[in-house]
Amino acid sequence: MSKKMTGQFDDLIEMAAQFVQKQKGVWDHTAWTDFLAEAKAMGYEINDELKAYLGSLLDSMKKVYNAAIATESISKLMTGMAENTVDFMKKTKGVWDHDGWQSYLKDIQKKGLDLNDETTKYLGGVLEASKELYTFPPIANKMMAKAAKKSKEA
Numbered sequence: 001m002s003k004k005m006t007g008q009f010d011d012l013i014e015m016a017a018q019f020v021q022k023q024k025g026v027w028d029h030t031a032w033t034d035f036l037a038e039a040k041a042m043g044y045e046i047n048d049e050l051k052a053y054l055g056s057l058l059d060s061m062k063k064v065y066n067a068a069i070a071t072e073s074i075s076k077l078m079t080g081m082a083e084n085t086v087d088f089m090k091k092t093k094g095v096w097d098h099d100g101w102q103s104y105l106k107d108i109q110k111k112g113l114d115l116n117d118e119t120t121k122y123l124g125g126v127l128e129a130s131k132e133l134y135t136f137p138p139i140a141n142k143m144m145a146k147a148a149k150k151s152k153e154a
Contacts, residue, residue, distance in 0.1 A: 004055045012054070012057075013041060014083075015039070015042075016035075016040065016054065016058055016061055017061060017081060018064050018079075018082075020061040020065050021078045021110075025069070029148050032058075036054070039054065050136065053129065053133045054133070056125075056132065057126070057133055058131075060126040061078070061127075063122040064113075064125075065072075076111065077112055077113055080108070080111030080112075081111065083147050084104065085104075085115065085126060086130075087131055088100075088127070089134045094134045094135050098135075101127075103139045108123060136139050
């Protein structure tokens with residue numbers, strides 16, 4: 001694992017949600033490279049695989065954002081989606097069944113998102129993209145080391 005990996009999965013998901021919201025679901029190559037530079041500044045080693053995972057996550061979040069743009073509080077929704085996704089990934093360790101999926105959707109719905117077939121599909125994309133990022137070896141190894149450190153301290 002690279003010693004440059006100092007950021008956390010949580011930070012990447014939240015940063016992605018904030019980016020999509022700030023860009024209002026539309027960005028160019030310069031904004032993308034700025035996003036990657038911010039991730040690099042957080043300590044992530046930016047390689048092609050991580051770029052692909054982050055690109056997939058942003059595209060999935062963009063679809064949710066665009067589907068929910070009429071929602072009164074898009075900011076609250078995007079933040080809630082990021083938080084729920086992080087909590088869900090940590091709870092399930094990236095493996096879930098239909099009941100887990102339904103629970104995730106109910107939690108998101110409480111944040112104010114009108115769940116129709118389209119938004120449900122897009123949330124599935126966010127969850128799958130997050131899973132890829134969550135299980136990405138450098139990030140997963142960092143999270144496991146942090147959890148082991150916390151358990152030793154307790």
